[in-house]
Amino acid sequence: MTRVSAAWLGLREPADAAARAAELVEPVRRRLAVTPRAVVHDLGSGTGSMGRWLAPRLPGPQRWIMYDQDVDLLERAMACMIGTAADGAPVTVETRRRDITRLTARDLDGASLVTASALLDVLTAEEVDRVAAACAGAGCPALLTISVVGRVELTPPDPLDEEIAAAFNAHQRRTVGARTLLGPDAVDATADAFARRGVGVAVRPSPWRLGPDRAELVSEWFRGWLAAACEQRPELAGPAAPYARRRLADAAAGRLGVVVGHSDVLAGCE
16 A cells, blocks of 8 residues: 555545535434444555544534554644544544455444545555445445546646546555555445445545645646656656646746545445
């Protein structure tokens, strides 16, 4: 799994929070309202942004179990978790350094909910299928947010936008070692994996809408987006240099708007 920095996760956290499909929380609230203490397994937790967003929106005592392979990120998640639920009930957290692609229904025994954010698109079809199998086998719903869907819109438009976007999407679907990543196909693959097991799925859009108030995030996102495109298609490096200068100048001046398409998935919580 690709390692990410705490600085990047911190920069994107407010945009993720603003983008998540809040309407998917209500079915989760109803489900957990009758649970004496909710046990939430958060996959690929990073610094714990999903817990900080969701825990205060849910009622009752909660125990969050956060999974990641980066010990430093897990330490940050433990230190920065929200301590109270929507009704003032206590929220506790523990961390587990695990490969979340190998979790089974037994690992999720007793879970009330499985969550993840910005995870599905860096998994393979087989890994997504295992996550769905584990959730379905444990009988717990899953709220899986902020997965890229392959749509990016930059304002004002530039003639190179579409070619860079196509190269980036191809990079998202690249093969790394023996793993072929799903990238923009992850949401459909996840919905299919749950549906094959008779689990109902709701999908809602959760796009980033970035403007002058997110200028730093726009610049950092753009650099990463362009670098991935050029890694996928090295011949783009020449035209990409002046393109980057134009776009980053627009971002610094507050003239660049970006919409990055994502979707959220809620499974097993009709």
